[in-house]
Amino acid sequence: MPVRRWRTAVVGGVATATLLAGAAVAAPSSGAGTVGSEGAGDPYFPRAGNGGIDVVRYDLRLDYDPPSSPRRLVGRLDGVAVITLRTTQRLTRFDLDLRGLRAERVRVDGRLARFSHGRGELRIRPARTLPAGEVVEVRIAYGGRTGRPRDLGGALYGWVTTADGAMVASQPDGSSTWFPVSDHPTDKARFRFRVRVPEGLVAVANGLPVDRTTRRGHTAWSWHAADPMAPYLATVTVGNFRLDRYRDRSTGVLVVDAVDRDLPRSAAAGLAATGDMLDFFERRFGPYPFAAYGAIVDDDDLGYALETQTRSLFSGAAEEEVVAHELAHQWLGNHVSVERWADIWLNEGWATYATWLWAEHAHGRPARRAYDAVRAIPASDPFWHTVLADPGPRGLFDAPVYDRGAATLHALRTRLGDRDFLRLARLWVWRHGGGNAGTAVFQALAEEVSGTDLSGFFDAWVRTPRKPA
Numbered sequence: 124m125p126v127r128r129w130r131t132a133v134v135g136g137v138a139t140a141t142l143l144a145g146a147a148v149a150a151p152s153s154g155a156g157t158v159g160s161e162g163a164g165d166p167y168f169p170r171a172g173n174g175g176i177d178v179v180r181y182d183l184r185l186d187y188d189p190p191s192s193p194r195r196l197v198g199r200l201d202g203v204a205v206i207t208l209r210t211t212q213r214l215t216r217f218d219l220d221l222r223g224l225r226a227e228r229v230r231v232d233g234r235l236a237r238f239s240h241g242r243g244e245l246r247i248r249p250a251r252t253l254p255a256g257e258v259v260e261v262r263i264a265y266g267g268r269t270g271r272p273r274d275l276g277g278a279l280y281g282w283v284t285t286a287d288g289a290m291v292a293s294q295p296d297g298s299s300t301w302f303p304v305s306d307h308p309t310d311k312a313r314f315r316f317r318v319r320v321p322e323g324l325v326a327v328a329n330g331l332p333v334d335r336t337t338r339r340g341h342t343a344w345s346w347h348a349a350d351p352m353a354p355y356l357a358t359v360t361v362g363n364f365r366l367d368r369y370r371d372r373s374t375g376v377l378v379v380d381a382v383d384r385d386l387p388r389s390a391a392a393g394l395a396a397t398g399d400m401l402d403f404f405e406r407r408f409g410p411y412p413f414a415a416y417g418a419i420v421d422d423d424d425l426g427y428a429l430e431t432q433t434r435s436l437f438s439g440a441a442e443e444e445v446v447a448h449e450l451a452h453q454w455l456g457n458h459v460s461v462e463r464w465a466d467i468w469l470n471e472g473w474a475t476y477a478t479w480l481w482a483e484h485a486h487g488r489p490a491r492r493a494y495d496a497v498r499a500i501p502a503s504d505p506f507w508h509t510v511l512a513d514p515g516p517r518g519l520f521d522a523p524v525y526d527r528g529a530a531t532l533h534a535l536r537t538r539l540g541d542r543d544f545l546r547l548a549r550l551w552v553w554r555h556g557g558g559n560a561g562t563a564v565f566q567a568l569a570e571e572v573s574g575t576d577l578s579g580f581f582d583a584w585v586r587t588p589r590k591p592a
């Protein structure tokens with residue numbers, strides 16, 4: 124097995140099943156009356172996302188002071204978030220998610236709004252009742268000290284303060300550690316970033332670089348991410364970066380890479396295959412879906428890589444296999460996103476399977492061999508005890524989500540044949556790109572493409588905590 128540089132295994136399947144039951148009980152009811160609900164209705168993360176609103180755009184203006192000493196990793200972040208949203212119900216109150224930082228002032232369409240803040244929910248009461256279907260601008264001044272937050276499984280995530288800046292990777296619900304947000308993948312939005320950092324440091328975000336201005340010892344970096352994006356895929360990573368910009372010859376995709384100057388050249392060696400991979404994946408999954416691509420390779424270490432949209436984020440080094448994995452996510456995970464976090468195998472299974480396909484294409488290692496290695500795991504091994512389509516909130520990044528997920532897709536390819544399997548992959552991206560879809564929809568599409576009932580197959584591979592026969 125390769126060294127796992129993306130999200131690592133955290134807990135076994137048995138523990139996660141218990142946790143899931145607990146989380147389901149805490150799920151909120153949908154927004155009643157004129158109060159937007161405090162969550163998007165995802166039982167894994169009941170307070171992530173918000174009801175009654177649909178965010179259209181985030182315009183984030185951030186001022187960041189990195190730690191003054193590497194011995195104490197505490198920074199200072201001050202921001203103004205200008206959030207354009209559409210109301211989906213009549214509202215006297217609605218929430219945004221915000222953790223660890225303090226809201227100082229909230230305006231809705233220019234008028235001061237009352238607000239309270241607790242348990243990660245910023246509750247906003249506009250000066251007037253908002254009718255359903257109205258587009259409003261919410262302006263929030265906020266700030267505070269930044270640290271090194273951790274997710275349910277104990278991994279660093281969100282705004283992770285580093286010695287030379289910050290490394291920001293927010294899957295699944297860490298965006299609320301750095302801006303007020305409707306933090307669920309079903310609420311995609313466009314983003315603009317303007318990030319002011321001490322002169323000499325580089326702030327890298329999603330999308331296209333727009334502008335940079337230096338004044339009185341500070342540089343403001345502007346980036347524009349025009350493609351709809353799930354909030355957890357947003358990043359602002361600050362460090363001592365060298366920016367490399369080029370247009371890939373065969374696909375025409377604009378690539379902007381940011382590699383930490385403190386790393387040896389070899390750390391970015393895996394990026395050399397980016398162009399060939401873009402070409403290879405375009406042939407399998409359809410045109411590259413976004414305005415730009417690129418990588419961030421930081422010398423700080425989260426212990427994993429993340430497919431931040433248009434700009435994959437790597438810890439310490441970008442190894443070829445992980446480069447393929449994160450690039451494949453741009454189609455599978457980022458363009459087509461999960462409906463609920465329980466569907467995570469559709470992201471990780473696809474991205475892992477894409478690396479099997481890449482290894483077959485580039486290095487002559489048959490995907491079948493990787494599949495056989497998974498099949499060789501004994502039925503008694505806890506690996507098979509995860510319900511793939513419901514791994515629990517602490518099991519999102521466990522090994523089965525990746526490897527059983529990829530093996531499921533290989534078994535499906537064997538069942539459907541290469542031609543229908545490829546049609547399924549392309550149709551999945553084409554039909555659900557820009558939006559969200561879950562396991563049931565994927566099964567229905569596979570059945571549509573193949574003209575066969577696949578309920579037995581999907582029950583055995585993704586809904587049963589046992590090794591498939």
Ligand SMILES: [Zn+2]
Binds near residue numbers: 129130448452470
């Ligand atoms: Zn992944």
